Amino acid sequence: MHSYQPDLRLQLFPVSASLEKTQQGERLAIAGLDVHDLAQDYGTPLYLYDQATLQQSLEDYQQALARDYPGESRITYAGKAFLCTAMAQWCHRQGLVVDCTGANEILLAAHAGLPRQQILVHGVNKSLADLETAISCAGVLVIDNLAELDRLTQLAQQSSDLPELWLRLRPGLSVDTHSYTQTGHLDSKFGMSAQECVVAARRCLERSLPLTGLHFHQGSHFHDPSLVKPAIEFALDLVREIRHDLGWLPQTLSPGGGWGVPYHEDDLPHLPVEEYVRTIAEALHSACQARNLPLPRLQLEPGRSLIARAGVAIYRVGTVKQTPNRRWLLIDGGMADNIRPALYGARYTALPAFNPHRQPVAPAWIAGPYCESGDILIEDLPLPEIEPGELLAVPVSGAYQLSMSSNYNGAARPAVVWLEDGAPTLLISRQVAGDLYRNDRPLPQ
Numbered sequence: 001m002h003s004y005q006p007d008l009r010l011q012l013f014p015v016s017a018s019l020e021k022t023q024q025g026e027r028l029a030i031a032g033l034d035v036h037d038l039a040q041d042y043g044t045p046l047y048l049y050d051q052a053t054l055q056q057s058l059e060d061y062q063q064a065l066a067r068d069y070p071g072e073s074r075i076t077y078a079g080k081a082f083l084c085t086a087m088a089q090w091c092h093r094q095g096l097v098v099d100c101t102g103a104n105e106i107l108l109a110a111h112a113g114l115p116r117q118q119i120l121v122h123g124v125n126k127s128l129a130d131l132e133t134a135i136s137c138a139g140v141l142v143i144d145n146l147a148e149l150d151r152l153t154q155l156a157q158q159s160s161d162l163p164e165l166w167l168r169l170r171p172g173l174s175v176d177t178h179s180y181t182q183t184g185h186l187d188s189k190f191g192m193s194a195q196e197c198v199v200a201a202r203r204c205l206e207r208s209l210p211l212t213g214l215h216f217h218q219g220s221h222f223h224d225p226s227l228v229k230p231a232i233e234f235a236l237d238l239v240r241e242i243r244h245d246l247g248w249l250p251q252t253l254s255p256g257g258g259w260g261v262p263y264h265e266d267d268l269p270h271l272p273v274e275e276y277v278r279t280i281a282e283a284l285h286s287a288c289q290a291r292n293l294p295l296p297r298l299q300l301e302p303g304r305s306l307i308a309r310a311g312v313a314i315y316r317v318g319t320v321k322q323t324p325n326r327r328w329l330l331i332d333g334g335m336a337d338n339i340r341p342a343l344y345g346a347r348y349t350a351l352p353a354f355n356p357h358r359q360p361v362a363p364a365w366i367a368g369p370y371c372e373s374g375d376i377l378i379e380d381l382p383l384p385e386i387e388p389g390e391l392l393a394v395p396v397s398g399a400y401q402l403s404m405s406s407n408y409n410g411a412a413r414p415a416v417v418w419l420e421d422g423a424p425t426l427l428i429s430r431q432v433a434g435d436l437y438r439n440d441r442p443l444p445q
């Protein structure tokens, strides 16, 4: 475990973050904007997204793909990490495909102006509404199971313009991550076995459905890229078999997403995304050569590694409390806007937004205002003395936080502000009490 090193913590923040020296002291700024001013204008908890960081992460992927993959390639943004109208519009401008789960995310993306070709649909138990919405709005529908394929076949009879279909393979090979975010193992609820994929491919071809791709996703937030290699081998063995039996070859192969990010200074240094892309590109290249298969289009599907670092959560400390063995900093957000620590022990860090270079005192336990003892955002974190009213900035807050947020204890979902070229833009307004009971109806008289 590192001691208190504010400069190391700062490395986890967006690329545009800096500590500005003022007459009063050092102040955290992102994209040239003082975090205190933003908190004053928009309130706390506040979520900031830095455009420069998002752009940088995308370019890292694009450059790595251009350098290492000899075939055609594409990037899908996994919308489950964080999606709103502006985010979908950003993807549109960047030419990214957006992975949507369920009818409502598809409708959000379509409403944001994404054309069919930039909407891809996932889901392990798609309802009829999900399938119908995908048929009318999406360019790619990833089939999770044979029952879903049957439902789709029924619906396809009424439609002349179907999305391209991909099969989701369950390779039986997971990645090294928390069990709640593993998806590729044999008993995962996601996807089809190799045998089921053969059956699905046969059914699609017999019915002249537009089958074009093969997909797998082994899990989220892993750090060892070599674990994708055996899954690529497995998928290409299946491709070889299907080509032999049915004469079909996928135009696109998608090994999903899942590349991890550093959340805490103890996670540094972290393998760069280039290593992940290079490993996949080389594995696919050599696996195709070994089986005498043409190179498919490679479609990566990152969520977290594109957007997590761009996001920063700003909280205000309300109460400082001492219990026999712990110094508590009680803040105005927690498990309602970030369930990850409670859900799977995710480990975060935080920086005081004012004068972070003060001497550390005893480690702090940073907890939210909600009625759960598990509402602890960060445990045992070296920090200086913190006064009530100070701001704490939590880096790497861009993924799977707001998208999994709740109204627990009547929590209003926080405001989201986009920072670009020194200017803030409100992307999502803070919820108000009325948003919590808008859909409620009174008891009958």
Ligand SMILES: Cc1ncc(COP(=O)(O)O)c(C=O)c1O
Residues within 6 Å of the ligand: 078, 080, 081, 099, 122, 183, 217, 219, 220, 221, 256, 257, 258, 259, 301, 302, 303, 304, 305, 399
């Ligand atoms: C099918 C699929 N693709 C991509 C992703 C993105 O994962 P990550 O955000 O870790 O890159 C997920 C996340 O669980 C997923 O389920």
